[in-house]
Amino acid sequence: MRRLLIATLLCLAPPAMAEVTDPFEPFNRRVEVLNQQLRRAVLDPMAAAWRSHVPDPVRQGVANVLANLREPLSAASGLAAGELALARNAAIRFGINSSLGLGGVRDVAAAWGHPRQPSSPGDALCAWGVPAGPYLVLPLLGPSNLRDAGALFAANAGLAHGLGMGVYVPWRSSDLLVSYAEAAPGLARAEAEALDPYAVYRSAYAQRRALTCAVDRRDGHPAEDAE
Numbered sequence: 001m002r003r004l005l006i007a008t009l010l011c012l013a014p015p016a017m018a019e020v021t022d023p024f025e026p027f028n029r030r031v032e033v034l035n036q037q038l039r040r041a042v043l044d045p046m047a048a049a050w051r052s053h054v055p056d057p058v059r060q061g062v063a064n065v066l067a068n069l070r071e072p073l074s075a076a077s078g079l080a081a082g083e084l085a086l087a088r089n090a091a092i093r094f095g096i097n098s099s100l101g102l103g104g105v106r107d108v109a110a111a112w113g114h115p116r117q118p119s120s121p122g123d124a125l126c127a128w129g130v131p132a133g134p135y136l137v138l139p140l141l142g143p144s145n146l147r148d149a150g151a152l153f154a155a156n157a158g159l160a161h162g163l164g165m166g167v168y169v170p171w172r173s174s175d176l177l178v179s180y181a182e183a184a185p186g187l188a189r190a191e192a193e194a195l196d197p198y199a200v201y202r203s204a205y206a207q208r209r210a211l212t213c214a215v216d217r218r219d220g221h222p223a224e225d226a227e
Contacts, residue, residue: 020135020206028137032198035142039180039187047181061105063182066175067116068097068104073155077119081127089114121155122148126213135202140176143205 022028050059071094078087093109093116101108110116125147133146144152160168191197210217 020202021133022135022202024134024136028135028202029198031137031139032201035137035140036191038140039184043177043180044184046177047184050177050181059178059181062174063178064097064101064107065104066171066178067107067118068094068101069171070118070175071097073121073159074117074119077121077124080121080124081119083119083127086117086119089117090119120148121151123212125151126209126215129215131219132209132213132216135206137198143201145205145209148209 054062071090075087075090075094078084078090093114096109096112096114097104097107100106107116130147132148136144136146136149138144138149138152141152156168156172163171190200194200206216
């Protein structure tokens with residue numbers, strides 16, 4: 001859902017349409033329709049209640065805690081990618097915020113010169129030169145590609161096994177809801193303004209990954225490499 005939020009911010013710009021490999025477009029569009037229905041029937045009412053009934057400081061504190069819980073994954077992903085500075089920053093952030101930040105409620109680490117620098121297993125595969133593969137739309141999670149979806153599935157399977165479903169499911173469900181509550185207004189605006197929201201999300205996701213992944217940047221602009 002955080003990826004979908006970033007895609008929303010890009011598409012509101014609006015971005016130039018990026019070149020994307022999408023051989024599964026008919027299937028992806030069906031999943032996108034399903035996601036829209038789930039958002040309107042389930043997530044939108046829950047997100048609206050969260051925003052209207054929970055004070056801003058509490059919402060921010062919960063978002064900070066959930067972000068702090070993602071720091072170990074960022075550290076592991078940075079280490080796997082060979083980005084030792086990124087891994088060290090994530091580990092330091094987790095240690096500082098888990099203790100002095102009251103479990104992550106307060107982002108003390110940022111004030112001490114350690115800003116949040118999220119990294120994912122997909123970023124680690126990118127660093128190893130694994131190409132993006134076809135564009136995919138995941139149920140509830142939205143835009144992705146074969147490389148990132150595979151890495152996400154493997155990471156989540158490992159976390160579910162290591163933490164246990166009793167811990168993993170509430171954590172991931174809460175993370176999804178809080179992330180969606182932040183993204184929902186922008187998503188509604190984008191879908192209202194776009195002639196084809198699917199194409200906009202697809203292009204925006206590709207551009208977002210090209211900004212952070214050299215492999216995607218190269219594959220998306222082969223003419224530039226030829227020069």
